[in-house]
Amino acid sequence: MSSQISLYIVWFVLCVHSRCSVQSNDSNKKPNFIILFMDDMGWGDLGCYGHPARETPNLDKMASQGLLFTDFYTASAICSPSRASLLTGRLPIRNGFYSTNQVARNSYAPQEVLGGIAASEVLISEVLQKAGYRNKIVGKWHLGHQAEYLPLRHGFHEWFGAPNCHYKYDGKIIPNIPVYKDHLMTGRYYDDYKIDHETGVANLTQMYIEEALVFLDRQAKAKQPFFLYWAPDATHTPLYASEKFRGHSSRGLYGDAVMEIDYGVGKILDKLKQLHLDDNTFMFFSSDNGAATYAFTEGGSNGPFLCGKQTTFEGGFRQPAIARWPGMIKGGQVSHQVGNLMDLYLTMLDMASLSRPKGVVFDGISLLPTMLNGTKKDRPVFYYRGDTLFKVRLGQYKAHFYTWNTPREAQDIGYHYCPGQRIDKVTTDQMANYTQAPLLFHLGRDPGEKFIIPSHTAEYQTVMPRLLKTVHEHRRDLRPAKPQFNLCDLAVQNWAPAGCEKINRCQMAPMSYLYNCTWPY
Numbered sequence: 001m002s003s004q005i006s007l008y009i010v011w012f013v014l015c016v017h018s019r020c021s022v023q024s025n026d027s028n029k030k031p032n033f034i035i036l037f038m039d040d041m042g043w044g045d046l047g048c049y050g051h052p053a054r055e056t057p058n059l060d061k062m063a064s065q066g067l068l069f070t071d072f073y074t075a076s077a078i079c080s081p082s083r084a085s086l087l088t089g090r091l092p093i094r095n096g097f098y099s100t101n102q103v104a105r106n107s108y109a110p111q112e113v114l115g116g117i118a119a120s121e122v123l124i125s126e127v128l129q130k131a132g133y134r135n136k137i138v139g140k141w142h143l144g145h146q147a148e149y150l151p152l153r154h155g156f157h158e159w160f161g162a163p164n165c166h167y168k169y170d171g172k173i174i175p176n177i178p179v180y181k182d183h184l185m186t187g188r189y190y191d192d193y194k195i196d197h198e199t200g201v202a203n204l205t206q207m208y209i210e211e212a213l214v215f216l217d218r219q220a221k222a223k224q225p226f227f228l229y230w231a232p233d234a235t236h237t238p239l240y241a242s243e244k245f246r247g248h249s250s251r252g253l254y255g256d257a258v259m260e261i262d263y264g265v266g267k268i269l270d271k272l273k274q275l276h277l278d279d280n281t282f283m284f285f286s287s288d289n290g291a292a293t294y295a296f297t298e299g300g301s302n303g304p305f306l307c308g309k310q311t312t313f314e315g316g317f318r319q320p321a322i323a324r325w326p327g328m329i330k331g332g333q334v335s336h337q338v339g340n341l342m343d344l345y346l347t348m349l350d351m352a353s354l355s356r357p358k359g360v361v362f363d364g365i366s367l368l369p370t371m372l373n374g375t376k377k378d379r380p381v382f383y384y385r386g387d388t389l390f391k392v393r394l395g396q397y398k399a400h401f402y403t404w405n406t407p408r409e410a411q412d413i414g415y416h417y418c419p420g421q422r423i424d425k426v427t428t429d430q431m432a433n434y435t436q437a438p439l440l441f442h443l444g445r446d447p448g449e450k451f452i453i454p455s456h457t458a459e460y461q462t463v464m465p466r467l468l469k470t471v472h473e474h475r476r477d478l479r480p481a482k483p484q485f486n487l488c489d490l491a492v493q494n495w496a497p498a499g500c501e502k503i504n505r506c507q508m509a510p511m512s513y514l515y516n517c518t519w520p521y
């Protein structure tokens with residue numbers, strides 16, 4: 001706050017003396033924010049990251065006009081915790097998006113789970129709302145589906161999208177997922193928002209594009225700063241694309257979905273230009289977790305990295321990430337700064353000259369010095385699987401305390417997180433405990449985590465103590481939050497969301513029966 005006041009005084013003094021009308025409209029304006037957040041898209045899916053299909057011209061253009069990160073991470077290899085970390089700037093273990101029912105299991109927010117984002121968490125949307133921003137989420141929320149957890153209770157003014165994944169349900173024992181317009185549901189998937197599983201055709205991405213464009217038009221007219229959180233989910237199985245894109249990719253339905261989203265990004269870029277919002281809008285593109293290797297050819301690509309979604313290998317945690325802010329961020333840059341989705345929170349606060357909420361411990365850092373000045377900062381990456389810290393990265397080194405490919409129960413039903421990849425001692429079928437002698441990898445020489453650096457080498461003996469110290473320091477101040485994903489009840493599903501009565505879509509909930517959720521994968 002005090003730095004804001006002093007800036008204001010400086011501005012005032014300058015203004016009295018000269019050219020204040022020219023300076024005033026720019027220096028006082030808060031930047032707009034757009035986060036384009038993908039579902040299960042991998043590091044290797046875009047042309048600018050080397051995918052041979054080269055079917056993302058608009059995202060490639062965005063990268064050429066901005067800054068592409070090579071070493072950017074998520075805070076979790078699965079949807080809900082990743083999204084909660086993005087919006088809170090904190091690790092799942094700190095914001096509660098994990099479960100302690102079973103050791104080291106990923107958990108998320110299916111509709112039978114009781115939990116969601118705690119009222120005590122201060123989301124970036126809440127800070128921006130207080131600062132006069134208008135905030136809209138388009139697409140998937142996944143921070144809890146019960147009324148108290150929905151986006152309009154957590155700093156968003158507008159919403160078009162769904163609280164959970166667009167899985168197919170029978171609509172009887174498990175209700176179809178509702179689609180919301182702001183506070184009220186407007187229908188349900190399959191009943192009202194068609195997704196054709198035979199053909200893979202659905203119009204939802206087109207609707208999400210339209211929602212974004214209308215919002216931008218409106219905000220430009222209102223001259224009010226905004227935060228648009230655009231979270232389409234067409235690249236999450238079951239995949240979908242509209243008729244216009246279906247069958248156009250060389251990569252099958254997954255590629256069709258990517259092409260349609262890329263088209264949407266192009267429309268958003270055009271709209272910013274047309275509305276003269278380019279110079280005052282920070283736009284960031286990334287994905288919530290690595291590509292779903294378990295979906296085989298229905299999933300994306302993690303480039304040179306090992307395994308994918310659900311795992312703590314690089315394929316699960318490393319994300320595509322592009323920052324664009326013409327006038328502020330020089331175009332055509334590539335940064336090797338280790339970044340994390342959790343960094344966007346403090347980066348955006350810095351961009352808007354807003355102070356950090358008091359008393360909140362953040363796991364992210366501000367990347368503004370990197371984006372504006374190319375500075376680099378050494379900082380760790382913590383790779384949790386559920387409640388357990390599996391791995392840590394510092395510099396180019398990564399230590400594995402635990403490794404685990406795919407739980408046996410998952411393999412039994414045809415799930416495999418590392419299809420076509422088998423590395424002795426690393427892609428283990430059972431959870432392997434290496435805490436006594438962690439495995440060490442050098443991600444520069446060996447991005448695919450294939451070659452274990454032997455523990456008798458001088459390199460290992462120099463590096464491992466540094467990595468262990470980083471973990472020790474992390475653990476010293478860590479106060480794990482109450483886990484949100486321990487309790488389940490079929491009665492809390494989306495039976496009768498607000499607004500259901502107006503459209504005749506209410507359903508009767510079964511009797512409440514509370515049980516401990518199980519997280520088999």
Ligand SMILES: *[C@@H]1O[C@H](CO)[C@@H](O)[C@H](O)[C@H]1NC(C)=O
Binds near residue numbers: 022023025026
């Ligand atoms: C300030 O606003 C005026 C009117 O909206 C515009 O013509 C001018 O270009 C703006 N100045 C700058 C420096 O952006």
Ligand SMILES: *[C@@H]1O[C@H](CO)[C@@H](O)[C@H](O)[C@H]1NC(C)=O
Binds near residue numbers: 194196201202
């Ligand atoms: C998508 O929209 C088009 C054009 O409005 C319509 O003809 C088509 O039936 C819609 N498809 C689905 C699956 O809803």
Ligand SMILES: *[C@@H]1O[C@H](CO)[C@@H](O)[C@H](O)[C@H]1NC(C)=O
Binds near residue numbers: 368369373
């Ligand atoms: C970038 O560098 C300039 C010049 O050294 C400095 O004044 C400015 O504070 C830096 N900005 C950030 C965000 O680090």
Ligand SMILES: *[C@@H]1O[C@H](CO)[C@@H](O)[C@H](O)[C@H]1NC(C)=O
Binds near residue numbers: 103433434435436
């Ligand atoms: C891994 O091994 C260490 C040392 O033997 C032990 O303390 C720890 O509890 C084990 N971890 C798990 C999850 O069993």
Ligand SMILES: *[C@@H]1O[C@H](CO)[C@@H](O)[C@H](O)[C@H]1NC(C)=O
Binds near residue numbers: 514515516
């Ligand atoms: C969940 O598991 C814990 C530990 O086993 C047990 O004490 C508790 O009663 C269980 N809760 C429910 C609702 O089943």
Ligand SMILES: [Ca+2]
Binds near residue numbers: 236
């Ligand atoms: Ca996801």
